[in-house]
Structures are given as structure tokens and as C-alpha cells.
Amino acid sequence: MQDKCGVFGITLDSKDAALPVYYGLYALQHRGQESAGIATYDSSIHIERGMGLVHEVFDEHLLTHLKGSQGIGHVRYSTTGFSKLENCQPAVVNYRGGTIAIAHNGDIVNALDIRKTLEAEGRIFVSDSDTEVIAHLLVKELMKYDTITAIQELMNKLRGSYSLTLLLNDTVIGVRDPYGIKPLCIGKLDDGYALSSESAAIDTLGGELVRDVLPGEIVALKPDGFTSQRAAKKAITAHCMFEYVYFARPDSTMDGALIYEVRRKIGEVLAEGDVEADVVIPVPDSGIAFAIGYAQKSGLPYTEGLIKNRYVGRTFIMPGQDLRETAVRLKLNVIKKHVAGKRVIMIDDSIVRGTTSRKIVDMIRAAGAEEVHMRIGTPPIVSPCYLGIDMPTYGELIAARKSVDGVKLMIAVDSLKYITLAGLIDSIGLPREHLCLGCLTGMYPIEKPAERAMQLKLDAFANGVKKKDERVPVSPVSS
């Protein structure tokens, strides 16, 4: 599973926005490592985008040329729209009223339909991204309405998940879809206000989290505050559950809950009435908070049994090898002494395909563990996401094909326990009806588009994709 995009926006009193946007994106880097971009406004819009990590795309030279006290930024892992420079965000379009830059996190379910409608009107598209669809639609509404009304009309037409930061000439605007699926929050800085996918980026700038943007809310920043409008159309709230268990930084607070505490709480719930064991070890890094919670509740010692190579992530593995095994070994090493002869509780955030889990379990056993009990911070994932997370298909989701016992057998553990849905919801602390649990239940807040439409969308530009790098990347261990 891949992190999705991160968005950021800022309006300052007088200083240039580029550097704080850069720092903000830096703090959101975990949400997307494929490309990065910043747009600022200073009588005209300045834009720089590129493939790679934030610090690879930008240098001092580029940042000093991005003038202006208003700016937005974006980090991206592609979901729709393939890995091409053309798809880097923020997208910038010129129209009658000036220039608009758009940074988008989410997935527009009816993008293809809207696109067809717009094409039928004679409009042209230069990319395959949802963002261009949003741009067209927004400009269309801006031809008829004032800015806020236009955005409300835009929101009436878009179906799906979207947290947007917009730079409409000199105004930074934040928009969150009526379901509030993807996160977006408001921060107060020394000399201005910011919008960010996560509060940790506000912290990095030395600012303070004001509050989350509400589902369906439109927030326009000013150096000394912000205005708020709600979109007319009401909807149920459906915050993405996965942000809490995997995507977001543990030090972010999201829709009222500190991510770290949610994960620690899940660990505690998992510990309740669990089997006897000697040590609790996390699969680093995503299992750490869960394991600490489990240890505290159970009284078992929290133990680092797996050490992660901090330089891993971009290596390659030569073809003809047992790829996954080598990949896991390059990434993780067992401290034998910590597991040998022990009954081990091992905690991970989730199981997606199960193949990596199996390799880790094998390593732990080879190191002499007496028993291995796997505990998982997310209930079984049985259905793919189409609202903003890059997930495997049904066929690849192990829990969609196998029972818990089947998975247990496959990953070869002595016992396997997932957090229950109730336990998860309780740990998050939000009402069940305020969460999107689609991947766990198959019940989504927004009607699932026809398979065919999805396929078309995915195939649209597939031929155009240039595979720059044929190396086999090291897969994240927890997926």
C-alpha cells in the first residue's frame, strides 16, 4: 500500500511563502515521494515542479525565485495519472480571471464522466489527471459565479475524496470534500496561516494547529485569519480509517484524534485477554506505537527484535533471486538474542498480501523464537479502496480470499489476531458513522463506480507511461 498525496498552503504577512511551503512539504514527504511542486503568487503565479523527493526537486536557487507571500505545495504518489512530469502538481491554469494553481489529495470517482461531458463541450485535456478535470470544472463555474459559489458548485459536481489547496491569484483556499475523507487542517503561524494535510507540518513550522477543515468546508486564508463557508450539499462524514492506522505521521492530530494515541490504544485493545508470551516486538516502523500500547497493557517487555536499515528504500535486487526474501533481509535484521527461546508477540499495522509477513515470521523463527503470535492493528482488508489509497486488487488482498485461519496458515504463525472493527472504532474515538471503513466492510460512503469505468480510467494513458527505472524496488515490509 502506498501513501497518497499531501497538500499544503500558506498566506503570510510579508515574507516569501516558498521556504515555509518547502518545509511543510518536507514534513509531509511520507505522503508522496514521487514528485513535488510549489506555486507562489507575486503579481503572477510562479511554479516549480519535478520528479523526486522535496529536497531533490528544490534547491536554494529555485526557492528564491518563487516570490510571493502566498503559496501552495504538493507531494505526490500517483494514484490516477501515471508517473510523468506532466502529471506533477500543483497544476496551473490560466483563464479569463487570472491564474489558478491546484494541489489535490484524493480520488474523484466521477472524473471520467465529467471529463467526457467537458470533452463533449469541446474542451481539451493535456493530462490524464483528476486535477485537470477539477481545473476545467472550477473555471467553468467561475465564469458564472463568484469564487465561493463557484467552489460550492464544483463540490456539487465532484464525487469522491478531495482535499484541495488552491491558489486563486493571490488567495489561498482550502477545500475538503463533504465526506471529509482525506484530511486537511488549519494552522496558525507567527505571521500568517497555513493549510496542511497533517498537523505535524504545522508543528515543523513552529505553528499551532487551529482545527481541521470541516467536511464540505471552504476556507480562505488571510495573513491575519481565515474565512469559512460550507458547501450547500450535506453529506455523511467518512474520515478515512487508514490514515489512523498507517498513513498519517504518529505525531499528527487528525479530526480530533492524536494518531499515536489511536495506535497505542489499538495495541492495548489487542492485549486484552491475549495469549501468554515473553516479549512484544513491533514490525518497524509502523508497528511501534501498537506494540508500545500492547506492552503497557500486557506488562510484557517492549522489545526491538527487528532492526530496520535506515538507508533502505531505493536499492534494487538482482533478477533471478528470491526477491522478497532478499528485500526483507536488506530492510530488516533480527536481534536473535531478543527472540531466541521466546514466545513472541509480533505486531504490524496491517496485512495486505501476506507475503512479506511470512518472510518476517520465518526470520523470527530461524532466530529461535519458540512461538510467534501475530497481532494486526487493522481488521482484515477485504475490499480495495477507490477513494484515494493505492491498494492491490481483490485478487491480491489475502483477506479477501482467505479466512483468518487461512491467513494464519499462510504466514505460518502460532496464532493470528486482528483488531476487531469495534476495537478499531473505539480506539479512533470517532462514531462509526463518521468513518470510511470501505476496505474493511465493502460498504463505501460513495457509490462504487462501474468496473468498466475504473478500468478505462486506469488504462487511458497506460501506453504513454515511460518506465524510467526498471529496478525492482524494495517493497514496504508491512504490505
Place this chain on the structure above:
Amino acid sequence: MQDKCGVFGITLDSKDAALPVYYGLYALQHRGQESAGIATYDSSIHIERGMGLVHEVFDEHLLTHLKGSQGIGHVRYSTTGFSKLENCQPAVVNYRGGTIAIAHNGDIVNALDIRKTLEAEGRIFVSDSDTEVIAHLLVKELMKYDTITAIQELMNKLRGSYSLTLLLNDTVIGVRDPYGIKPLCIGKLDDGYALSSESAAIDTLGGELVRDVLPGEIVALKPDGFTSQRAAKKAITAHCMFEYVYFARPDSTMDGALIYEVRRKIGEVLAEGDVEADVVIPVPDSGIAFAIGYAQKSGLPYTEGLIKNRYVGRTFIMPGQDLRETAVRLKLNVIKKHVAGKRVIMIDDSIVRGTTSRKIVDMIRAAGAEEVHMRIGTPPIVSPCYLGIDMPTYGELIAARKSVDGVKLMIAVDSLKYITLAGLIDSIGLPREHLCLGCLTGMYPIEKPAERAMQLKLDAFANGVKKKDERVPVSPVSS
């Protein structure tokens, strides 16, 4: 003065088009060294573009991924639209009817007006290029008409110079503006047909020049031939004079005239009744054909007095130096023995600012030349071009500010003679009314747009320009 863009297009029977398009662009490299791009069609459009020379942008890997027997290509020196990857051509847009790739050589005089109109209709623009304006307009017409009619309607609305190669799904189409300002010709290959800015690119592929695309003609290629349509609107013909004297390769045949012969003929005309002298030397490379003509007519020995460093072109000169002098010396060296004690006829294609000419004259004199008589293959350039050539402003054009005697004084020659307008026209061999002589006479085939409009256009995206390379480039000697 800078070369402008070059366009190319090809339709083959079965082989992939990418490689021949690559070779074609290679042969057109002199028309643009800033960026290069190729689009091919094989059930969908494949596109690769990049900054740099053709062989820098493409490698075997990229070419083998550009599948399909139809393709177009572009080399670019920016005129409107600044040096950004976003402005690389061919431009590709998706619309209701499929995908269109566009490669453009020329300058749309009313682009800004059209753009405003289109923006007023709610359309959005992602670049500042003329090509995007063409794309919008074309798609708009394609909503109402069949392909050929739509292109005719497009041509009715565009004012300016344009030679286009289009890839409309699987069809390669060539379009030349009703004035025929920029060149475009048709070539027959072993297994298909091609369109090219210059016939030399057809030669490079082992093909044969069929004929020029006529002013206002629309040509659609097929593997075994081509169809032709004329745009409804009649116009005077106005082939760009500068292609003959400077831009085009000497081995290209353009609108009936072999470039080399035009230049040699000009040399002969310059020789008529000229002063007594000992040797004729060209300013290489652009003065060579003129000088050979002059030598043959006058009976004076054709002599290489200036040797050009073939590796020059991308060096830099350290600030704080006499930049132009060093630049000239790095590029040209005098063979003293060939000029010492001689009365020298020196021939160049044109004088733009005059500063480089002065440096060369100084070098020749320092080498001991007794007399230096400068002969110029183009009449005085008194007015900037806005139809496709990147020329200095009025203020920088030496001939716009000074009389011939004034220029003579400034470049410090014993005598200075330009080819006459009549001599030039006679050498080209086309009727005067079929040539655009705007830069020589101030009389243009298309009404000059208001200064303000021009300025706006140039400034529009100026702020967004990223200066990748702050080094001072070696200026071409002949400008």
C-alpha cells in the same frame, strides 16, 4: 538572430516512425537547439519531449517505446513561450474525438486576441504558447466540422505564420499558412511519405522531395500518397526571405530554389563592378556560398582567411572580460598569411548589431590586411520580424539607426556594400510579390499588431522563466 523551429511528420507502411522522425529532426537541428520532441500513434499517442539537442533528448530506449507507423516531431528555439519543459513541442491534447499532437513553426500574430476570446468562453490554458491556442481553436472547430473543414476554419481564424505538422489520431497532416511564410515540403520515402521544414531532412532519409506544401494547403499523408486541400481564403504569397540568406541549410530546396544557388548568385551579384581586391574570404560558415559566388564571378581567389573552431558554441566566457572579443577569438582565428598585405573582400550573410563584424574586421586588420571591403548578402535590416524570427528590437538593429556610411564607419571597413533589394530578389528567383521582405522594408504581409499586445505577450510568463544556465553564451559571429 536565432533559427526558428523545425517540424517533421511521417507516415509509413508498417515500420515504426520514431527512428526516421529522429533522423529527420537531426537533419533539422540547425532550426532549433533548445528542445526536441516526437509523438507517434499506435492505438494511442506516445509522446516524448525534452530540453536539449535531438541526440540528448532521445536514446534507443525512448525511441523503441515510441511505437506506431505515424509520427511527428519538432525542434525548437523559443520565440513566444519561454524556455520551459512545459513549452516543448509537439503539444498533445485529448478531446472528444481522440488525441491531437501539434508541431508548429511560426508566429501567430493574433494569438493573444484568440486566447482572450477563448478565455472569455471559459477555456483554460496551461502554457503561454501559440501552439496551445491552435489546439483549442482546432478542437473547437472539430466539434462542428469534419477534419479538413475544421482545419480550414482554423486557418481562417489564425493570422500569422505557421507551418504545422499534426497527428490527429492516426493521421499525419501538414498545414502551411496562406502566405506560405515558413517553409514546409513533402517527401517520398521507400515505404511512406514525409513532411519536413526542409528538403535536406528528406535527403537524409534517402527519400525524394516531391514538392513544397503550397501556401494555404492542407496535406494528409498516407503510406502510399497524400491528399491535398486548399483553405478557402486566398492570400498573397510571402515566403520568408531570411530562410534563403541565413536560416535554411544550403542543401535544401525551398519553394523551387536551391538555397545554395541563391547564396552563390547573391555573391555573383555583389561581385559585379566591385572594387579591385586580392582575395575573397567568407565569414564562416554562413558566408561561404556567397564568397564562392563572388570569387567565381570576380576571378579573385576564394580564400579561407578565418578558421572556425568546430567545438565552439556552448562555451562560456568569464565576466569582467571583453566578452565579445574573447567570444570571437574562441570561435574564429585568422590565417595571417592569407590576408597579410592583401586587399580583402570579406563576405557575411547579414549585419544585425554590427558589434561582431567590427571585431572580425579588427582581427583581419591586425593580421596585416591592407584593405577590408565588407560585402553583405542581405540588404540592411531595418525592422524587426514578428512573423517567426527571433530578431533584436529596433534599437539594436544597427541599420535601423545608421546609414550605410554610418555602419561602415562603425565596423571600420574601407568599403561596405549590401546586396540591393533588387539583387536579392533576382537571386532568389521568385517574384517580389511572393516574398516577405518585412525586415528589409518595414512592409509586412500581415498587419503589425499593436506594440502593447506584443509586449503583453512577451511579458506574460516572463516571471516564470527559470534561468538554468547563467553562463554567457558565445554569440553567433554573424549577428
Place this chain on the structure above:
Amino acid sequence: MQDKCGVFGITLDSKDAALPVYYGLYALQHRGQESAGIATYDSSIHIERGMGLVHEVFDEHLLTHLKGSQGIGHVRYSTTGFSKLENCQPAVVNYRGGTIAIAHNGDIVNALDIRKTLEAEGRIFVSDSDTEVIAHLLVKELMKYDTITAIQELMNKLRGSYSLTLLLNDTVIGVRDPYGIKPLCIGKLDDGYALSSESAAIDTLGGELVRDVLPGEIVALKPDGFTSQRAAKKAITAHCMFEYVYFARPDSTMDGALIYEVRRKIGEVLAEGDVEADVVIPVPDSGIAFAIGYAQKSGLPYTEGLIKNRYVGRTFIMPGQDLRETAVRLKLNVIKKHVAGKRVIMIDDSIVRGTTSRKIVDMIRAAGAEEVHMRIGTPPIVSPCYLGIDMPTYGELIAARKSVDGVKLMIAVDSLKYITLAGLIDSIGLPREHLCLGCLTGMYPIEKPAERAMQLKLDAFANGVKKKDERVPVSPVSS
């Protein structure tokens, strides 16, 4: 403080050595991120070196060209010898007997003297590295003696710290200085034997740690075993203390002690009879094992109060900022809820300059901590290292200038406690007389060279250093 070099070597039965060496270096990446190199032997020596991380220097293409079943590798952070490609290791020299490749971790104290002697004999040097001195000396001895004797003679002449892997034609040899200052161990693989700075790299290859190379031992690998010789000259043993507390991976076992356990034990010792507090938080990552030990001993909850941005490390900070503050914030973020209103025990591995510690303490206090008690896993560092660690000068070492109370005041904590020397030694579990504690006591196992000699050595090539990257790097938080 900077990690030093890492060395690796391997002899396989038949497979190519390059890939396992690559994986081994990958696991040793924490020991040097400046350059990487691999040499293999297959009738002749093949060598590839480059600036950057292991995965940046090598790709599949390069690895497949490094043929041969014997190979050595090196990762480097420069200590002596500046950041130039010329200084990348392994060094390769040709001599009468064939070819030698050398990878070196350590610091030759009398390198300058040896060099002068060799120069006096008419020898020439192409770099300023210790490694070239070793190469000259080794070849000189090989002119007189057999391989093992020659290495013994070499060892008699070298003074300082050195763990070497050598590739003498087709033989991989490991050498450890008579003091055993820098680590080196032997591992058994499925189809061969390996030498590595740390055992974690052996684990990564699925092998097993056989034992450490002994101080003064010479080990020659064969696919099915290894031979051992001891250098004639006896010396006291003096393992570098800093490997245990900071440099080595926690999952490595070094000279009998599992690094992780040493650190956890130190934490336990620090906890003995300590102040009352509410939480124990580590400065990540180096403080983690200490904190876990402290928590277990004290019964206080182990708490992650500082979250580290995993993508940090190569960013830059704009001049004119409070560099260190921004650097710390980009790297670490406080989870306020975990420290607000709490009495915090914060644990770090060491204090070098103290400036970063102060920034972290300020962050913790700003987050509402009631008390901050700093605990340090290393006794005060009062003297620079000249045996293989890149440390600040006396003037920069805060503990060389200030008392513990002075440091406490400077970093603004409520209390400050370092591990005692006795506590440290006890935690490592080796006899005091087997450790190099020079940086803690000023008493070194090898006589300190005259200041002047040091200075000469450092300045020798200073002028030749090219500063490729003027960006201000993010300093490691814990130094």
C-alpha cells in the same frame, strides 16, 4: 560526530562476489555515506568506485561487470583525505607481483612520517590517503617477504587503528591492528566466507558470525574456510568504546558483546537511584535502546515523545535563519501530549557540542514538560579522537570546556547525568584494559602525535578540496 568507514570482503565457491559485497556494503551504509567502492578478482582486478550512497554508485550494469568470486568493498566517510573521487576506496595498485586492492577503516597515526620516509626513497604519491601509504609499505615488504610475513612487517611499521580487507590477486585477506581498535569479524555464508566491519552485514547475507578477527590477526579467506596468523608484535587490546555507544548498528555483535544489550544495560545503570519522573523518552534513533533499558529498570513508561522525520538528512536550510533550530524542527517533532505536564527523563547517546541538545530541550519544554532530566549514555567527551573517529576539536567539545554543571546550565535541563566510566565499562562487559577510552580520559593506547604533525596532515591537500555542495547540511541531532 561522523561514522567512519566500513569494510567488507568475501570469497565464494563459484558465484560472483559483487552482489553479496554490494548487499554487505548496503548493511554497512551507516558507517560511511560519502563514497562506495567494490573490487573483484577474475584473472585481473575489476574496480568500481564513486561518490554517494551504495545504491547511488552501483547499478545492475556495473555489478554484472564486476566478475569474480573474490571481492572486497568499502563505504567511506572521509577522515584523512578529503572528499574527492581520487580518495574513494578500495585503492588499487599494480606491482611486480600482480594487483592489490585495499579497503581501510581506521587512522594511521604515523602515516605522515612513513610517507616522508617513502618519499625520501624516491616514491611518489597520487593521493593524500593513509591507504596509499599502506599500499606502498605493503608492496615494499612483498618485495622481500612472502605475503603473510610482508603483512606482519607492514603491521610492525603502521601505528594507529586499522581494519583492512585486502584483495591480493585472488586472495581476500582481513587484517586488524594489534590493538583491535576498529572492528572486523568473520562470517560463514552458504558457499563461502566473509569479512565485515559488523556482524549485521553477515546477517543480511543470511550467514553466520564465526568470530571477530583478533587484535593483530591476519585472516585469509578460502571458499571453505580461512587461515589465521598473528602478527609477531604484541600489544594491549583497545577496542573503540564509541562503537558500542554510537557507531555500530544495535543488531551487531562486536568483540563478544551485542551492541543493543550494551546500550540497554547502560540505560539500566542510568536508572539506578535516579530522580522521580513520569516518562522516559529517547532522542531518536540513537537514544532508543538506552531509553528502553532505563524504562525497564525504572518501571517508568517508555514513551516516544520525539518523532523523527525519516526523510531528513540531505535537506538544506536557507542562510539567514536560525539554522540549528530549523534543522532540529525539520528532523524532530514533539508529541506534546506525551510530555505536557510530565516530568521527563530524556536519553541521548552523547553530548558533543551541546547546541542541538539545547534546542531539543527547548522544544520539550515548549510542549509543556514540567521537568526535563537529561541522561547520557556516554561519559563526558573531553578529548578528541585521532584513531578513527571524526570528532570536533577540543574547543568545540563542550565537556572539555565546562563542568557537568556548566553543561547542565547551557542545555537548560533540570538535571543532567552521564553514565559513569565504571558504569559504561560494566555495561560493555569487557575489561577496562581492553577498551580505548581516549576521548573520555585523554589517555590513548597509542602515543598522540605532535600537534604539528596532525596539522600538516590535515592541511596537506586542503587547498585541493572542491566543495561541490555549499548547502548547509542538517547536523545530526545527537552531536
Place this chain on the structure above:
Amino acid sequence: MQDKCGVFGITLDSKDAALPVYYGLYALQHRGQESAGIATYDSSIHIERGMGLVHEVFDEHLLTHLKGSQGIGHVRYSTTGFSKLENCQPAVVNYRGGTIAIAHNGDIVNALDIRKTLEAEGRIFVSDSDTEVIAHLLVKELMKYDTITAIQELMNKLRGSYSLTLLLNDTVIGVRDPYGIKPLCIGKLDDGYALSSESAAIDTLGGELVRDVLPGEIVALKPDGFTSQRAAKKAITAHCMFEYVYFARPDSTMDGALIYEVRRKIGEVLAEGDVEADVVIPVPDSGIAFAIGYAQKSGLPYTEGLIKNRYVGRTFIMPGQDLRETAVRLKLNVIKKHVAGKRVIMIDDSIVRGTTSRKIVDMIRAAGAEEVHMRIGTPPIVSPCYLGIDMPTYGELIAARKSVDGVKLMIAVDSLKYITLAGLIDSIGLPREHLCLGCLTGMYPIEKPAERAMQLKLDAFANGVKKKDERVPVSPVSS
């Protein structure tokens, strides 16, 4: 055939030498395009080297860091020593007496023997280049003698061709082998003196050619002059004939002869009593001066029949094509009108393999030439060079295998005439006994080393060569 290396050196009164050395190398770029390097002295030696063209290796930043008023430089096409960064020159070595930088053009015939002797003494080598051998030998002599005597002793031991520029601490010294095989000249600048492979580089700096360095002469530069010493050992003079007909720039004066005039004179000799024809066309660029001479003598019109693509040189050609045909077409295009129906005299500098000549002849015929008469400015090349030119082996030299009639048949011309040896010598204007004509006669001034020794030398490091670029380069047309 490939150009060989170029060397340069300069001593200025006070200004930094790096920039003029850069400009000098720029003017010598035709002598080597593989790598470039500059060394300067300013209390210590500064050195920068890299793969690529001069302007690719150096930028303003690097040049401003090369401090000092004395400097030497090198451009390289590898002959011995393969394409690795390690082999870039100038080589720099440190020894007892300071630092020496060496730039070398030539080929040391007994390098392998010397190397073996040096290795037998226990010396080590880090590259496979002749230059390192020279460095070792020079330092060895410097241990015993003063600088000049040491260089004389060096010259007594070296056999082969060498023009050297040395930077011995702060002294720039030029050395030419006793045969004077490769060129080296002295120039006077405004504020200092220079040494250069060719006088054209002196011109580029605005300086004046003083004279050639004499065979066996040692020249030490000072800002206000130079001192001269002759090596003790006498030898016959043997200037490389190929410099005159192919390698050197036409605007250079070498050992008394202006290259351009030699070539023009050869053309005149070729014209004497030649067949009737209509036009004389050169194979550009190397055939131009010959053709001009021919035209002037014969009265036939000098005609450009082949136009060279100025951007060619680094392209690639897709495998599976008729490589050489495509390569020729990308590089050269025929102006049909200039040859159609004509009896063509075509002039080239030399025929090496004959394959390219055939392709050009075919192109000329396909363009309608009635007759093609090939005239060659060099007598048949029958024997490879081992004194500094990278030539094909016997087997590849067409004239070593075929008679003139055989070559005529192979390249399919109506007639073929080479310049006679006497005609060549007469055109150069030096006594026959002062020229090296080895490749034309098989009689070399220096005894040919045993085949085996040659082979060993070539194979020595062959395995280590990394082929960065697998693209098929466009072969020079005239080889």
C-alpha cells in the same frame, strides 16, 4: 583515425592561469574529446579533471578555484590507457621535492619495459598510462639530479614520442622528444609565455608564436621569457607527417610550415596533369584545403557538393541498420545540382578502411555524377602507427591489403590517385629525413617493439574498462 592528445602550459606575470589554459585547451579540442584537465600552482598544486569536452568538464566555479599564475592543461583521446577517469591528465604526483603535474602527448614505446623495471624495484602503479611511467622515472632522476639534468636523464631512458608540459611546483616546463615527433611550440602573450601543441591556441589567446620547441629541447617558462636546454643525446628529426595532412588545425604553423598551405600545395600537386573534369569537391571538412589548391591549380570550379551536418558527432544509429550508410547520410548530404551530369574530382585527406569512401562515392553517383575521380592528400597508409596515432591494425588498413587498383575497385571510382611520397614531402617543405613517414613506408625512426609487448600493453587493463556508452558512434567520414 583519431586525433591524439593536446597539451598546453602557461606562466603569467600575476593573473590566474586557469582561464587562459581553458581557452587554450578549447582551441586544441580537436586533438582530444574524451577528457580534459587543468593543473595550476599557487603554493600547492590544484587539479581538476573530468571526462568530456573542455566546456563540459569546466565551469566558472571550477576555474575560479584553480588559483595560481602557472598552469598546464591536457585534452585527451586515449591511445594507451583506457577510458577511465583515473587516466585523465594532467597526472599529479607528490614526491620528496614537492608536486609534479604532467601532461603528455605521444606514445612511449618502451613504457612496459620501464614499468617492469620499476615494479622490480618495488614501485607501485595506480593506472596503466604512460604518464605514470614518466612520473616515476622523472622522480627517480630528481632524487639524484637537478631538474634539468633529471629531465635529460628521463629523456635518455624514454623511447618513443612525447611532447610534455610539466608543472614542477611553480615552474612550467615543456619537453619535446629528440625526434620531435609530436608538435610543441612556444608563444608570447601580453603578460607571460605559453607552450602549446599548436600555434592556433596561441592565436586564440591573442599571443604570438615565438618558435617551435626543438627536438630534444627542454624549455622552462618564466613570465618574461624562457630558458632552453638541449638533451645530451642526439637523434634524427622525425616530425609526424600526419599532423600536416589531417590532425593539426589548418590555421596552425608547425615546425615552420603553415598547415593550410601544405594542404593547398598538395592539392596543387594532385592537379598536375590530372584528368579532365568539371568540378572539384572536397569531402568536408578535412578535404577543403586540398580541394581549394586543386581548383586553383586546375582552373576547375571549387564546389561544395557535400554539406556536413554541423550537429553530427554524437548521435547513435539503431542496431539492425546499415550502420555506415545511415551514419554517412546523417553526416553528409549531396547537393545534387552540383554534381549531376558532372565529371567530379573528389578530394579527401586519406583512405583508411575505405568503407566510408565507398558510401560517399555511391551518394555522389546516385546524385547523377557522370564520373567520380578520387584524389587523396596522403600516400597509401600501409603500416600502423605506434608513435602516437590511434590507427587501425594492418588487417583493417585497406592499402596494406590492396593495390591502388584494388582500392579503386573497392570504392568504385572512375579513377583514384594518391599524392606521391615525393609530392607530399615537397608540399610539407621539410627534408624527407626530418619526417616520420612510418605509416607510409613501414620504416620508423624508432625500432618497432615486439608484437607481444604491444599486445600486453593493450590488454593490460582491458578488463577494467567500463563501457559507459554502448551507442554506436558516427564514424568520421574520412576514415
